[in-house]
Amino acid sequence: MSGTLVLVRHGQSEWNLKNLFTGWRDPGLTEQGHAEAKSAGEKLKARGLKFDIAFTSALSRAQTTCQHILDALGQSDLETIRNAALNERDYGDLNGLNKDDARAKWGEEQVHIWRRSYDTPPPGGESLKDTGARVWPYYMHDMQPHVLSGGTVLVAAHGNSLRALIMALEGISGPDIVKLELGTGVPIVYKLNADSTVASKDVLA
Numbered sequence: 001m002s003g004t005l006v007l008v009r010h011g012q013s014e015w016n017l018k019n020l021f022t023g024w025r026d027p028g029l030t031e032q033g034h035a036e037a038k039s040a041g042e043k044l045k046a047r048g049l050k051f052d053i054a055f056t057s058a059l060s061r062a063q064t065t066c067q068h069i070l071d072a073l074g075q076s077d078l079e080t081i082r083n084a085a086l087n088e089r090d091y092g093d094l095n096g097l098n099k100d101d102a103r104a105k106w107g108e109e110q111v112h113i114w115r116r117s118y119d120t121p122p123p124g125g126e127s128l129k130d131t132g133a134r135v136w137p138y139y140m141h142d143m144q145p146h147v148l149s150g151g152t153v154l155v156a157a158h159g160n161s162l163r164a165l166i167m168a169l170e171g172i173s174g175p176d177i178v179k180l181e182l183g184t185g186v187p188i189v190y191k192l193n194a195d196s197t198v199a200s201k202d203v204l205a
């Protein structure tokens with residue numbers, strides 16, 4: 001057994017609440033989103049977890065979530081690395097559009113393919129595969145070494161950057177990744193084996 005990797009999607013954002021495609025846009029958390037992030041921190045505290053390092057994206061909803069978690073753990077000043085490699089997928093031309101309006105315009109099935117498929121990008125944006133092409137090397141080079149040396153690592157990021165990471169961690173196929181949905185502010189605690197495979201997974205819903 002080696003270390004622990006905790007993945008958390010940010011709490012509810014202003015644009016999640018308004019049902020808008022967000023991508024690389026940078027809205028803040030709603031009141032509910034702040035509460036979800038604080039509650040994620042309390043759940044991790046109840047598990048007795050302490051982090052050695054934290055990673056988050058270049059977007060404020062993930063950074064604020066990360067800070068709430070560290071504050072709850074009494075680790076407000078922990079080294080925290082911000083990197084755009086962990087940003088949400090770029091939703092391209094869909095950024096800022098209402099998700100129901102998009103379904104009315106392009107059809108339920110097409111919009112679902114853009115949101116959940118592995119390799120079909122939304123117009124002008126990134127597919128999950130494209131997102132993985134920046135998330136996976138960043139994980140391998142910057143995050144995984146901390147876990148494999150026995151560390152406990154927090155990653156506060158986004159629905160699709162984390163879906164891409166989970167796909168690689170768990171060896172999920174392109175067809176199967178369509179079904180994976182991540183709740184806002186729900187920590188997923190992985191223990192990794194020394195060979196980097198997953199030893200255990202706990203979803204703190």
Ligand SMILES: O=C(O)[C@H](O)COP(=O)(O)O
Pocket residue numbers: 020021022023088091115158159160
């Ligand atoms: O960027 C967004 O709109 C959301 O954070 C994630 O959207 P999705 O549920 O369509 O992947």
